[in-house]
Amino acid sequence: MKKIFLALLLAISQPALAAMSLDKVILYLDDTPSARDDVVITNPDNETLYLQTEIFRVDNPGQENEQRVRVVNPDEFKLLVSPAKAVLAPGERRRFRLMALDRDLEEEKVYRVTFKPVVGKIKTEQTALKILVAYQALVFVQPSDGQYKVELVGEGDSYKLVNDGNINIEVVEVRHCLDDGSCKKLNVSGRLYAGTHLSLEDVPKDGELEVLLRGRKSERVRFPLNS
Structure with a gap:
């Protein structure tokens, strides 16, 4: 039996037809202890969805030297996502909670959270091609008195x-x-x-x-x- 797995990971800012859907892709949080919001993900496919998350800090957003740095050190986590991993059965909806730990900000912090499918088992006697599409949410953690001008x-x-x-x-x-x-x-x-x-x-x-x-x-x- 021959198996081929192709993972195509595309970070996009708006929902599209794929193996999952998000109810929102832009979130606004404050630098207060109760700052949190939820993203609801639905698996409309007829196969089980194995999902994991990745958090990126955006340094110098909108500037020529903008950088997206993946946060992997627990001591550097200022944005929490729960659960970090999940398994969604066909047709299942799952709520992912995002909580900000930044406090007393002088300027907003920008993060990107990737919701990335991972390859599960494919049962087939023929060549199998599986395309996985990742979605990325844009998260703003803002000062409680923040203003644009x-x-x-x-x-x-x-x-x-x-x-x-x-x-x-x-x-x-x-x-x-x-x-x-x-x-x-x-x-x-x-x-x-x-x-x-x-x-x-x-x-x-x-x-x-x-x-x-x-x-x-x-x-x-x-x-x-x-x-």
Whole structure:
């Protein structure tokens, strides 16, 4: 009997058709003793799902020197996931609890938690190909009084959106609007971590910019442009 196992591990930010599904992939926690949240994982497959977790600390998020460091030393664990391993029967749902141990933060901490299937037994008399897809959750541990502070800064003939706060915010959409009410969507979006910026190119000098921001809540802000 010939067996071939192929593990294809893809870390993605949104749920997709695969051998498991997550009810959320972005979590917000505070630096308080009771800070915790749950991720519910479902196994829709007709085979048993063997699952394990990995925790990565994200250093310098959103910057050129960003690094994702896997946390393996128990003394360095500031984010706990329980259970760390699980076996899900076909159709079963399992709750994974994430708990933050960071306290009195001046700036948010960013983590990525990978939920990774591992190969179980394949019973077949033929060549077997098994594809495993891992999902990764983005976890923000934020100061209890954390705030983002987005400003529009002119830079020569261009502009940039700067976050001078101590937590991140996602720029969902940017539109350039004229005084007559007409607006044009600009091709810019992304996550603004603390101390980072998004560049805006070819922005007219009149009217204003309307920016849709999304974090724990969403809001639209307007920035007048110099005529």
